[in-house]
Amino acid sequence: MSHFGRTGPPDIRDTFSLLVLNISFRTTADDLFPLFERCGKVVDVFIPRDRRTGDSRGFAFVRYKYADEAQKAIDRLDGRNVDGRNIMVQFAKYGPNAVPIHKGRVKEGVEKSRDRSRSRSPRPRHRDRDDRRRSRSRSRSRERHVHDRDRDYRRRSRSRSRSMSSSPDHKSHRRARDDVKRKSRSKSRSRSRSRSRSYHSSSPARRSASPPKSPPPQRSPTPEKHANGKDSPLSRSVSPSPKRASSRSPGSDSKE
């Protein structure tokens, strides 16, 4: 997506891309275009956005037609306050069209801009939203599509150090204790129920179709109700007649 057309980059023959960092999340290409246009001929303004949320990622790419104009934009707009934030303008280093830096003048400019951009001090990185986003994406399709975004994912994976919290701990413990309690209370019956449950769990089709509509009954917070009521449909379901259980044949399995 570019500012001039929705069919990708217009012409990347002899353009010089500038990376504009630290822009506001609300700043759009339309806001940056006039600003950069004042420094020279702007070929395209592109702001990478999140594919899932569609929000701006906080930086933009501005392509100039001439290197000297791009250099001028760096000199003039780098550090300029835009939408309440001071942007950082520098030559784009990576990307589909690496800046063809051959002229000594541009090269010096690049080094200068990089030197200046290095002024920013390192900050502690903790991004909840990104972690959440990546987690969700990973949980849904971990290694299905790892193409060009692989670089991005790895780049952001660096800040996954202190992600593990202590919240799931007690939850797990609580669940485990609850499970143990239920088991000890059920005792002998637990065997047949466990087998029945296991059998149901081994059916992927049912598991896939069930989650949204019918949650697993064993996860019910009040199992004692069913334990007391022997006529409960659940009880019948989980504890079939001993006759059937003892004389279980392959034919019966196919039915259930």
Added chain:
DNA sequence: GTTGAGCGTT
């Protein structure tokens, strides 16, 4: 409503 290191699209 929020966030803030970095390098890009149909």
